[in-house]
Amino acid sequence: MASAGGAMQLKVLFVGDVDVGKTSIFELYRTHEVAKSPKHTMDPVIKSFNIVTMTPHTTVELHLYDTGGQERYKTLTKQFFRDADIALLVFSITDGDSFRHIEQDWRQEVLNHNEKDVMMILIGNKDDLHEERINPKSTSRQYAEIHHMKFVEMSANRRDDYDKVDSVIREATTEIVRQRRNTMSGPVQQEDERIVLDEPVHDGLVQQQEQKRSRCRYC
Ligand SMILES: Nc1nc2c(ncn2[C@@H]2O[C@H](COP(=O)(O)OP(=O)(O)OP(=O)(O)O)[C@@H](O)[C@H]2O)c(=O)[nH]1
Numbered sequence: 531m532a533s534a535g536g537a538m539q540l541k542v543l544f545v546g547d548v549d550v551g552k553t554s555i556f557e558l559y560r561t562h563e564v565a566k567s568p569k570h571t572m573d574p575v576i577k578s579f580n581i582v583t584m585t586p587h588t589t590v591e592l593h594l595y596d597t598g599g600q601e602r603y604k605t606l607t608k609q610f611f612r613d614a615d616i617a618l619l620v621f622s623i624t625d626g627d628s629f630r631h632i633e634q635d636w637r638q639e640v641l642n643h644n645e646k647d648v649m650m651i652l653i654g655n656k657d658d659l660h661e662e663r664i665n666p667k668s669t670s671r672q673y674a675e676i677h678h679m680k681f682v683e684m685s686a687n688r689r690d691d692y693d694k695v696d697s698v699i700r701e702a703t704t705e706i707v708r709q710r711r712n713t714m715s716g717p718v719q720q721e722d723e724r725i726v727l728d729e730p731v732h733d734g735l736v737q738q739q740e741q742k743r744s745r746c747r748y749c
Protein backbone atom coordinates (compact mmCIF):
# COMPACT_ATOMS: atom_id res chain seq x y z
CA MET A 531 0.00 0.00 0.00
CA ALA A 532 1.27 3.45 -0.79
CA SER A 533 0.61 6.68 0.98
CA ALA A 534 1.32 10.32 0.25
CA GLY A 535 0.68 12.64 3.15
CA GLY A 536 -1.52 10.00 4.74
CA ALA A 537 -3.82 9.26 1.80
CA MET A 538 -3.81 5.73 0.45
CA GLN A 539 -2.91 5.47 -3.24
CA LEU A 540 -4.37 2.78 -5.48
CA LYS A 541 -3.45 1.99 -9.06
CA VAL A 542 -6.48 1.23 -11.23
CA LEU A 543 -5.88 -0.35 -14.66
CA PHE A 544 -8.28 -0.22 -17.60
CA VAL A 545 -7.46 -3.17 -19.87
CA GLY A 546 -9.12 -5.08 -22.71
CA ASP A 547 -9.21 -5.45 -26.48
CA VAL A 548 -9.08 -2.58 -28.92
CA ASP A 549 -12.31 -0.61 -29.35
CA VAL A 550 -14.20 -2.13 -26.43
CA GLY A 551 -14.60 1.32 -24.89
CA LYS A 552 -11.88 1.59 -22.24
CA THR A 553 -11.16 5.25 -22.96
CA SER A 554 -14.87 6.00 -23.15
CA ILE A 555 -15.44 4.50 -19.68
CA PHE A 556 -12.30 6.20 -18.34
CA GLU A 557 -13.54 9.58 -19.59
CA LEU A 558 -17.09 9.01 -18.34
CA TYR A 559 -15.74 8.20 -14.89
CA ARG A 560 -13.30 11.08 -14.88
CA THR A 561 -15.49 13.84 -16.32
CA HIS A 562 -19.06 12.57 -15.84
CA GLU A 563 -19.52 13.21 -19.58
CA VAL A 564 -19.75 10.93 -22.61
CA ALA A 565 -16.46 10.97 -24.53
CA LYS A 566 -16.68 12.55 -27.95
CA SER A 567 -14.96 10.55 -30.71
CA PRO A 568 -12.18 8.95 -28.64
CA LYS A 569 -9.02 8.04 -30.54
CA HIS A 570 -7.09 4.79 -30.17
CA THR A 571 -4.97 4.90 -27.03
CA MET A 572 -1.26 4.48 -27.74
CA ASP A 573 0.83 5.34 -24.67
CA PRO A 574 -1.07 4.70 -21.44
CA VAL A 575 -2.89 7.78 -20.15
CA ILE A 576 -2.80 8.39 -16.42
CA LYS A 577 -5.12 10.59 -14.40
CA SER A 578 -5.37 10.89 -10.65
CA PHE A 579 -8.04 12.07 -8.29
CA ASN A 580 -9.35 11.51 -4.81
CA ILE A 581 -12.45 9.64 -3.76
CA VAL A 582 -13.88 9.02 -0.32
CA THR A 583 -14.78 5.40 0.33
CA MET A 584 -17.94 4.07 1.91
CA THR A 585 -17.56 3.12 5.59
CA PRO A 586 -14.82 3.50 6.71
CA HIS A 587 -14.77 7.02 5.20
CA THR A 588 -11.24 7.26 3.96
CA THR A 589 -9.69 9.45 1.31
CA VAL A 590 -8.07 7.37 -1.39
CA GLU A 591 -6.00 8.77 -4.24
CA LEU A 592 -6.81 6.76 -7.35
CA HIS A 593 -4.29 6.60 -10.17
CA LEU A 594 -6.24 5.55 -13.24
CA TYR A 595 -4.28 3.99 -16.12
CA ASP A 596 -6.08 3.86 -19.47
CA THR A 597 -4.17 1.44 -21.70
CA GLY A 598 -4.36 0.74 -25.43
CA GLY A 599 -5.71 -2.59 -26.67
CA GLN A 600 -4.09 -2.55 -30.11
CA GLU A 601 -1.77 -5.48 -30.68
CA ARG A 602 1.24 -3.36 -31.55
CA TYR A 603 1.08 -1.46 -28.22
CA LYS A 604 0.69 -4.52 -26.01
CA THR A 605 4.34 -4.93 -25.09
CA LEU A 606 4.60 -1.31 -24.01
CA THR A 607 1.25 -1.40 -22.26
CA LYS A 608 1.96 -4.45 -20.17
CA GLN A 609 4.92 -2.80 -18.47
CA PHE A 610 2.35 -0.67 -16.71
CA PHE A 611 0.45 -3.62 -15.27
CA ARG A 612 2.76 -4.08 -12.29
CA ASP A 613 1.76 -2.83 -8.83
CA ALA A 614 -1.91 -2.76 -9.79
CA ASP A 615 -4.51 -2.74 -7.03
CA ILE A 616 -7.66 -2.81 -9.16
CA ALA A 617 -8.05 -3.98 -12.78
CA LEU A 618 -11.08 -3.17 -14.89
CA LEU A 619 -11.27 -5.94 -17.48
CA VAL A 620 -13.37 -4.44 -20.27
CA PHE A 621 -15.05 -6.28 -23.14
CA SER A 622 -17.86 -5.37 -25.52
CA ILE A 623 -21.10 -7.33 -25.31
CA THR A 624 -21.17 -7.16 -29.14
CA ASP A 625 -17.73 -8.72 -29.65
CA GLY A 626 -17.19 -12.40 -28.81
CA ASP A 627 -13.42 -12.28 -29.14
CA SER A 628 -13.17 -9.41 -26.70
CA PHE A 629 -14.87 -11.57 -24.05
CA ARG A 630 -12.73 -14.66 -24.80
CA HIS A 631 -9.57 -12.55 -24.61
CA ILE A 632 -10.43 -11.49 -21.07
CA GLU A 633 -9.47 -14.99 -19.91
CA GLN A 634 -6.95 -15.90 -22.60
CA ASP A 635 -5.03 -12.67 -22.36
CA TRP A 636 -5.95 -9.81 -20.07
CA ARG A 637 -6.70 -11.54 -16.76
CA GLN A 638 -3.63 -13.73 -17.12
CA GLU A 639 -1.40 -10.77 -17.93
CA VAL A 640 -2.60 -8.83 -14.92
CA LEU A 641 -1.88 -11.88 -12.75
CA ASN A 642 1.53 -12.44 -14.38
CA HIS A 643 2.64 -8.88 -13.65
CA ASN A 644 1.52 -8.80 -10.03
CA GLU A 645 2.60 -10.93 -7.10
CA LYS A 646 -0.04 -9.57 -4.76
CA ASP A 647 -3.82 -9.84 -5.14
CA VAL A 648 -5.45 -7.53 -7.67
CA MET A 649 -9.14 -6.75 -7.29
CA MET A 650 -10.67 -7.45 -10.70
CA ILE A 651 -13.84 -5.93 -12.11
CA LEU A 652 -15.39 -7.34 -15.28
CA ILE A 653 -17.17 -4.72 -17.40
CA GLY A 654 -19.41 -5.66 -20.34
CA ASN A 655 -19.58 -2.39 -22.28
CA LYS A 656 -21.82 -1.18 -25.16
CA ASP A 657 -24.96 -2.28 -23.36
CA ASP A 658 -26.88 0.25 -25.52
CA LEU A 659 -26.28 -2.05 -28.51
CA HIS A 660 -28.33 -4.89 -27.02
CA GLU A 661 -29.74 -5.88 -30.43
CA GLU A 662 -26.18 -6.73 -31.48
CA ARG A 663 -25.40 -8.63 -28.30
CA ILE A 664 -23.21 -11.71 -28.73
CA ASN A 665 -22.03 -12.34 -25.17
CA PRO A 666 -24.93 -13.47 -22.95
CA LYS A 667 -25.09 -11.65 -19.64
CA SER A 668 -25.53 -14.94 -17.73
CA THR A 669 -22.23 -16.30 -19.14
CA SER A 670 -20.31 -13.17 -18.23
CA ARG A 671 -21.81 -13.12 -14.74
CA GLN A 672 -20.95 -16.78 -14.20
CA TYR A 673 -17.38 -16.20 -15.39
CA ALA A 674 -17.05 -13.27 -13.01
CA GLU A 675 -18.39 -15.31 -10.08
CA ILE A 676 -15.95 -18.16 -10.75
CA HIS A 677 -13.04 -15.73 -10.62
CA HIS A 678 -14.37 -13.65 -7.71
CA MET A 679 -14.74 -10.54 -9.81
CA LYS A 680 -17.32 -7.82 -9.56
CA PHE A 681 -19.38 -7.59 -12.74
CA VAL A 682 -21.32 -4.82 -14.39
CA GLU A 683 -22.80 -4.21 -17.83
CA MET A 684 -22.98 -0.61 -18.93
CA SER A 685 -22.79 1.79 -21.83
CA ALA A 686 -20.09 4.43 -21.88
CA ASN A 687 -22.40 6.31 -24.25
CA ARG A 688 -25.02 6.78 -21.53
CA ARG A 689 -24.19 9.62 -19.16
CA ASP A 690 -26.31 8.04 -16.39
CA ASP A 691 -24.08 4.96 -16.44
CA TYR A 692 -21.47 7.06 -14.65
CA ASP A 693 -23.19 5.76 -11.50
CA LYS A 694 -22.47 2.15 -12.46
CA VAL A 695 -18.74 2.60 -12.93
CA ASP A 696 -18.51 4.91 -9.93
CA SER A 697 -20.31 2.38 -7.68
CA VAL A 698 -18.23 -0.59 -8.70
CA ILE A 699 -14.92 1.26 -8.31
CA ARG A 700 -16.00 2.74 -4.97
CA GLU A 701 -17.05 -0.71 -3.71
CA ALA A 702 -13.72 -2.22 -4.75
CA THR A 703 -11.80 0.64 -3.17
CA THR A 704 -13.77 0.31 0.05
CA GLU A 705 -13.07 -3.42 0.21
CA ILE A 706 -9.35 -2.83 -0.22
CA VAL A 707 -9.37 -0.17 2.51
CA ARG A 708 -11.17 -2.58 4.85
CA GLN A 709 -8.80 -5.44 4.06
CA ARG A 710 -5.72 -3.30 4.54
CA ARG A 711 -6.98 -1.71 7.72
CA ASN A 712 -7.04 -5.18 9.20
CA THR A 713 -3.45 -5.93 8.26
CA MET A 714 -1.59 -2.62 8.31
CA SER A 715 0.34 -1.44 11.33
CA GLY A 716 -0.22 2.33 10.97
CA PRO A 717 -3.55 4.14 11.09
CA VAL A 718 -5.53 4.88 7.94
CA GLN A 719 -6.55 8.50 7.60
CA GLN A 720 -10.16 8.88 8.70
CA GLU A 721 -12.50 11.40 7.13
CA ASP A 722 -15.67 13.06 8.32
CA GLU A 723 -18.97 11.91 6.85
CA ARG A 724 -18.68 13.12 3.29
CA ILE A 725 -20.36 11.75 0.24
CA VAL A 726 -18.14 12.30 -2.79
CA LEU A 727 -14.98 14.23 -3.40
CA ASP A 728 -13.93 13.48 -6.98
CA GLU A 729 -11.51 16.38 -7.22
CA PRO A 730 -8.85 16.18 -9.91
CA VAL A 731 -5.61 16.71 -8.03
CA HIS A 732 -3.09 16.46 -10.80
CA ASP A 733 -2.71 15.22 -14.33
CA GLY A 734 0.61 14.49 -15.90
CA LEU A 735 2.77 12.62 -18.31
CA VAL A 736 3.31 8.92 -17.93
CA GLN A 737 6.92 9.33 -16.93
CA GLN A 738 6.20 11.97 -14.30
CA GLN A 739 3.45 9.86 -12.81
CA GLU A 740 5.62 6.77 -12.73
CA GLN A 741 8.41 8.69 -11.00
CA LYS A 742 6.06 10.18 -8.44
CA ARG A 743 4.42 6.84 -7.90
CA SER A 744 7.62 4.95 -7.35
CA ARG A 745 8.76 7.60 -4.86
CA CYS A 746 5.55 7.36 -2.87
CA ARG A 747 4.81 3.67 -2.95
CA TYR A 748 7.91 2.63 -1.14
CA CYS A 749 8.58 5.63 1.09
N1 LIG B 1 -22.47 2.26 -28.98
C1 LIG B 1 -21.43 2.39 -28.14
N2 LIG B 1 -20.22 2.76 -28.61
C2 LIG B 1 -19.20 2.87 -27.72
C3 LIG B 1 -19.36 2.63 -26.34
N3 LIG B 1 -18.17 2.81 -25.73
C4 LIG B 1 -17.30 3.16 -26.68
N4 LIG B 1 -17.93 3.22 -27.88
C5 LIG B 1 -17.32 3.55 -29.18
O1 LIG B 1 -16.39 2.52 -29.51
C6 LIG B 1 -15.25 3.08 -30.16
C7 LIG B 1 -13.99 2.74 -29.37
O2 LIG B 1 -14.06 3.37 -28.10
P1 LIG B 1 -12.74 3.64 -27.23
O3 LIG B 1 -13.20 4.14 -25.92
O4 LIG B 1 -11.78 4.46 -27.97
O5 LIG B 1 -12.17 2.14 -27.13
P2 LIG B 1 -10.80 1.68 -26.44
O6 LIG B 1 -11.08 0.38 -25.77
O7 LIG B 1 -10.26 2.75 -25.58
O8 LIG B 1 -9.86 1.42 -27.70
P3 LIG B 1 -8.22 1.44 -27.74
O9 LIG B 1 -7.75 2.65 -27.04
O10 LIG B 1 -7.86 1.48 -29.19
O11 LIG B 1 -7.75 0.16 -27.10
C8 LIG B 1 -15.50 4.60 -30.24
O12 LIG B 1 -16.08 4.87 -31.50
C9 LIG B 1 -16.51 4.83 -29.13
O13 LIG B 1 -17.33 5.97 -29.36
C10 LIG B 1 -20.66 2.25 -25.86
O14 LIG B 1 -20.90 1.99 -24.68
N5 LIG B 1 -21.65 2.15 -26.81
Ligand SMILES: [Mg+2]
Nearest residue numbers: 552553570571
Ligand atom coordinates in the same frame (compact mmCIF):
# COMPACT_ATOMS: atom_id res chain seq x y z
MG1 LIG C 1 -8.52 3.80 -25.61
